[in-house]
Amino acid sequence: MVSHIDIHKIKRGDAKEFRLFFESFYPRLMTVACRYVPEFVAEDVVQNVFVRYWEQKQTLEPDNVKAFLFKCIQNGCLDYLKHRAVMDDYEHEVLVAEERLNWLLAQTDRNEIWNDLVMKDLSASVKRALEKLPQRCSEAFRLSFYEDLTYKEIAERMNISPRTVEEHVQKAIRVLRVGLKDVLILWLLLFRLFRFWG
Amino acid sequence: METEKLLLFIKGKLSEQERREVLQWLAQDESHRERLFELEQIYGLKQQERFSDRERVDYAFSRLESRLGLLSPKKHANKLFRLYSGWAAASFLAFAMIIGSLFYLKDDSMAYHTLLVPAGEHATLLLCDGTRISLNAGSRLDYPSSFDGEQRRVKLKGEAYFEVAKDKKHPFVVDLQGLDIKVLGTKFNVRAYKNENYWVNLVEGGVDVCTGDGKNRVTMKPDDQVCYTTDHRLLVKSDVDASASLAWMSGGLKLHGLTLREIANILERKYNVKIHIGEKLSGELFNCHFDSTITLEEALRLLSESGRFKYREKGNEIYFYNQ
Known part of the structure; x- marks a missing residue:
């Protein structure tokens, strides 16, 4: 994993540094964009964000890069939503989209500990957090979140009631919320690297 | 709201009617939206792992590179x-x-x-x-x-x-x-x-x-x-x-019985352009034989001389259309 990125190098047009920047931000920006639009659209939106960043790199100070990327992602996704043919619930969609951005920014801004964090292996952290759960509980969580099964299918497979599935999932979310607090914040931390900048 | 429904909302698997209901519910209260965003984050962990895949990142970057020159x-x-x-x-x-x-x-x-x-x-x-x-x-x-x-x-x-x-x-x-x-x-x-x-x-x-x-x-x-x-x-x-099949190595093209779309894909890669084709045209079959000195303009001219389509260029983009 990349340990630090020098924004000033990118400002000078260093393609190698830009590549590191891309490697580190692409997965996160894709994940955020996919919250708004389908994946194939997200791919284009994210490409455009990097193009705009590259074009405007000279005018951006390190402190503004995070906000710039977020704003570009949001605008790109909202543009797509606006262009979708007929959308009765457009206002709701936009409300949720805008609030999501605010929430993401608030989550990261509120948190000061990022200064002391180093990058952790995300998937390992998830695994560790899940290991702390009772086995059936983490199984129900895994099947519902990552295996695309419905509660009914999980209930049949695990031979329990759908209600119990819900209980298991709720419990898993509670545990993950606590256990992954740092990691979840880190996940959003488009600025794991920002302390090296400036 | 059940967690399952929100999860299906995140995965985009609800019917239009259900999706609308969830959106309305979300619009009602801030706490509803926070619950959604939290679930999105947990769901996103797995997704991000997929987007971190070396091959995927490489491919995305090569796209960006050629776009930025x-x-x-x-x-x-x-x-x-x-x-x-x-x-x-x-x-x-x-x-x-x-x-x-x-x-x-x-x-x-x-x-x-x-x-x-x-x-x-x-x-x-x-x-x-x-x-x-x-x-x-x-x-x-x-x-x-x-x-x-x-x-x-x-x-x-x-x-x-x-x-x-x-x-x-x-x-x-x-x-x-x-x-x-x-x-x-x-x-x-x-x-x-x-x-x-x-x-x-x-x-x-x-x-x-x-x-x-x-x-x-x-x-x-x-x-x-x-x-x-x-x-x-x-x-x-x-x-x-x-x-x-080896003509490409010397810069030429010998294409037999390919659709116009397939030929366009080859030209796109060879000349780094984007070609748009009307739906009716893209399945038309062509044979063509270009030697190694062929330029994009010549190739387009020769193809269109078949009389089956016309084209117009706009920057890096080329449009094939019916007569």
Whole structure:
């Protein structure tokens, strides 16, 4: 994993540094964009964000890069939503989209500990957090979140009631919320690297 | 609101009616939205892992690079490999040796190099066993720094001509994702671009072509052509002049019975342009025969002289339309 990125190098047009920047931000920006639009659209939106960043790199100070990327992602996704043919619930969609951005920014801004964090292996952290759960509980969580099964299918497979599935999932979310607090914040931390900048 | 429903909302699996209901519910209260965002984050953890996949990041970056025009040789001198631009240059640089930048593939202790050839470029590579590979525009090759296992295995996406060095004890395998080509020592051309039919043309010797699930297998003789269709059918045709499939190496094009869309894809990669085709036109079949000095303008003019379509250019984009 990349340990630090020098924004000033990118400002000078260093393609190698830009590549590191891309490697580190692409997965996160894709994940955020996919919250708004389908994946194939997200791919284009994210490409455009990097193009705009590259074009405007000279005018951006390190402190503004995070906000710039977020704003570009949001605008790109909202543009797509606006262009979708007929959308009765457009206002709701936009409300949720805008609030999501605010929430993401608030989550990261509120948190000061990022200064002391180093990058952790995300998937390992998830695994560790899940290991702390009772086995059936983490199984129900895994099947519902990552295996695309419905509660009914999980209930049949695990031979329990759908209600119990819900209980298991709720419990898993509670545990993950606590256990992954740092990691979840880190996940959003488009600025794991920002302390090296400036 | 049940967690399951929110989860289905996140995954985009609700009916339009249900989706609207969830959106209304979300609009009602801030706490509702926070619950959604939290679930999205947990769900996103897994998704992000998928987006961190080395291959995916590489591909996305190569797209960006060609869009930004970052690939001038000067800027990339530090990458340890050079891509030779220009089709004329390619013919006498055929023996240039290229060392790809070093990457480590996940879950594999063996070191793999990756060579990405952007649109409009061309590259030739000599592997440590003596195998020579010429790569056409828009291709990607993953190959190990040394062949230690029982098989000599490389991964290809795109078009390449292989001259595989003979080594009977260590079969050479080209992995096309969904299709494997196994050879001992021979010459053949492969065209395997994403979302297109795959084509294998054998020049010399013999090869085995085998679907990824192992269910279908074909043994090819020289001048056999195998087509692996996008809907996973394996078709064989005999007596197809294999040398026609190699015309791309000298910069020419010999295309027989291809659809206009397939031809456009080839032109897009060769000249780094984007071609838009009306739906009715894209399935039209064409034969064309261009020599190595052909320019994009000439190719477009010759194709349109068939009288079957007209075209107009707008910057890097070209539009084919009905008369």
